[in-house]
Amino acid sequence: MPATTHPMTRKAGRPRIAVPRARLVEIARRIFADNGYHNTTLDQVAEQAGIRRASLLHRFGSKANLYRELLDQVVGDLRNLVRSAFGPQADFLEALDVLGGRVVDYLGGRPGVGRMLLRELVDGGPYLEGAGIQAVQDTLEVTTAFLASGMSDGAFREQDPRQLALTIVGIHLYYFATLPSTGAFIGAEAYTAEGVAVRKAAVLAHVRSVCEARPGEERRTGAVIGRH
Amino acid sequence: MPATTHPMTRKAGRPRIAVPRARLVEIARRIFADNGYHNTTLDQVAEQAGIRRASLLHRFGSKANLYRELLDQVVGDLRNLVRSAFGPQADFLEALDVLGGRVVDYLGGRPGVGRMLLRELVDGGPYLEGAGIQAVQDTLEVTTAFLASGMSDGAFREQDPRQLALTIVGIHLYYFATLPSTGAFIGAEAYTAEGVAVRKAAVLAHVRSVCEARPGEERRTGAVIGRH
DNA sequence: GTCTATAACGGGATAGAC
DNA sequence: GTCTATCCCGTTATAGAC
Numbered sequence: 428m429p430a431t432t433h434p435m436t437r438k439a440g441r442p443r444i445a446v447p448r449a450r451l452v453e454i455a456r457r458i459f460a461d462n463g464y465h466n467t468t469l470d471q472v473a474e475q476a477g478i479r480r481a482s483l484l485h486r487f488g489s490k491a492n493l494y495r496e497l498l499d500q501v502v503g504d505l506r507n508l509v510r511s512a513f514g515p516q517a518d519f520l521e522a523l524d525v526l527g528g529r530v531v532d533y534l535g536g537r538p539g540v541g542r543m544l545l546r547e548l549v550d551g552g553p554y555l556e557g558a559g560i561q562a563v564q565d566t567l568e569v570t571t572a573f574l575a576s577g578m579s580d581g582a583f584r585e586q587d588p589r590q591l592a593l594t595i596v597g598i599h600l601y602y603f604a605t606l607p608s609t610g611a612f613i614g615a616e617a618y619t620a621e622g623v624a625v626r627k628a629a630v631l632a633h634v635r636s637v638c639e640a641r642p643g644e645e646r647r648t649g650a651v652i653g654r655h
Numbered sequence: 656m657p658a659t660t661h662p663m664t665r666k667a668g669r670p671r672i673a674v675p676r677a678r679l680v681e682i683a684r685r686i687f688a689d690n691g692y693h694n695t696t697l698d699q700v701a702e703q704a705g706i707r708r709a710s711l712l713h714r715f716g717s718k719a720n721l722y723r724e725l726l727d728q729v730v731g732d733l734r735n736l737v738r739s740a741f742g743p744q745a746d747f748l749e750a751l752d753v754l755g756g757r758v759v760d761y762l763g764g765r766p767g768v769g770r771m772l773l774r775e776l777v778d779g780g781p782y783l784e785g786a787g788i789q790a791v792q793d794t795l796e797v798t799t800a801f802l803a804s805g806m807s808d809g810a811f812r813e814q815d816p817r818q819l820a821l822t823i824v825g826i827h828l829y830y831f832a833t834l835p836s837t838g839a840f841i842g843a844e845a846y847t848a849e850g851v852a853v854r855k856a857a858v859l860a861h862v863r864s865v866c867e868a869r870p871g872e873e874r875r876t877g878a879v880i881g882r883h
Numbered sequence: 884g885t886c887t888a889t890a891a892c893g894g895g896a897t898a899g900a901c
Numbered sequence: 902g903t904c905t906a907t908c909c910c911g912t913t914a915t916a917g918a919c
Contacts, residue, residue: 465693548833590857601825605776629818636864710903
């Protein structure tokens with residue numbers, strides 16, 4: 428008895444047109460995002476794509492490889508957003524708003540992507556164990572450098588820039604990643620235009636709040652601010 | 656051939672003293688926290704406890720049951736922290752600091768717990784699918800009510816209290832949950848007294864920033880603040 | 884490059900002795 | 902309450918035809 432059922436009766440051999448690689452990655456992205464790495468079977472992906480599991484394995488070598496390729500794309504997109512927003516000549520507060528808006532649009536426009544990314548950061552799955560950790564660290568370093576510049580400039584208040592960077596990333600990622608379980612807690616649908624707009628307004632306000640210098644506040648040099 | 660190797664040659668029958676249930680849960684907590692639900696095998700837990708996998712299954716019925724019992728404890732602890740901090744008579748800014756400090760101490764003192772909790776929120780595993788979702792929602796509602804009160808009081812600035820609640824939870828959880836992958840990004844060791852103190856200072860400052868009313872700012876009634 | 888078929892493995896769960 | 906022994910299922914990966 429074969430390991431899986433065979434829903435289609437198709438002959439072996441070359442197909443007229445091969446399923447494009449990008450399409451396979453796109454299909455895999457949706458399914459991985461919905462179910463997580465371990466709860467996703469290659470049969471699910473293959474079925475959606477209309478090919479066999481063995482064919483999928485032939486193209487990508489292994490399940491882990493397919494997953495890596497797909498996450499590499501997401502991290503690359505986000506890294507590009509960060510890099511383009513944090514040019515050396517930028518107005519600091521404005522750059523904060525621009526990047527925040529773009530990131531929220533990116534995550535809000537791709538249900539499940541935030542989940543998948545955060546899951547990977549939490550679990551240290553196949554992607555991070557490879558080259559992915561480098562891309563993530565690089566993105567954090569770029570962000571940290573930008574924040575430190577803003578502090579020197581006086582636009583942002585003095586504090587530990589690495590702690591601040593992680594807080595900001597947390598504000599962005601947590602919300603979209605936990606929507607499946609906290610979605611009912613929010614009033615409206617999150618992945619609609621209005622839902623994304625509501626979150627964007629909140630994110631921009633919150634990120635500004637944790638960063639920007641306050642006129643009336645005394646200047647400190649340590650990491651502890653605002654504790655009296 | 657048996658499914659697993661048998662490192663010990665022990666006879667069947669009642670042991671002199673049974674392994675306490677609490678100890679089994681504690682062992683399971685550490686391993687689940689390190690490896691996640693799907694990457695944890697009952698053999699790992701059983702081996703650490705010095706019993707067989709079948710014995711573990713006898714006590715808890717199933718792997719999912721064991722996991723639920725353990726996560727229920729963590730969520731219960733955090734919910735109690737939130738409830739005790741948000742009494743109706745509290746000073747708002749002070750309550751914010753007190754709770755933030757306690758939560759950071761809790762997560763900082765139990766490596767892996769933040770990871771496990773966030774993973775569950777992201778994935779919607781066996782715990783959340785049961786009664787867990789109720790406890791999480793309840794905790795969020797209590798927090799939201801507190802924040803709304805603070806806004807009415809004038810201590811916090813007017814904004815969408817639910818968006819604010821999720822931002823605050825994100826600030827707390829993201830950091831500790833992603834330490835395995837971003838730990839190298841921070842200078843010091845995170846789960847030391849100093850490491851926890853550094854994070855605590857940052858969290859208190861950031862949470863205050865996103866909540867507190869600013870003296871010089873005009874009053875708005877909508878959810879959008881700080882966008883010009 | 885896709886197919887069929889099968890090998891090999893790991894892990895959750897159960898039956899019954901002690 | 903713990904053990905041994907077994908069952909059974911899902912998943913990865915490979916072999917070889919077309």
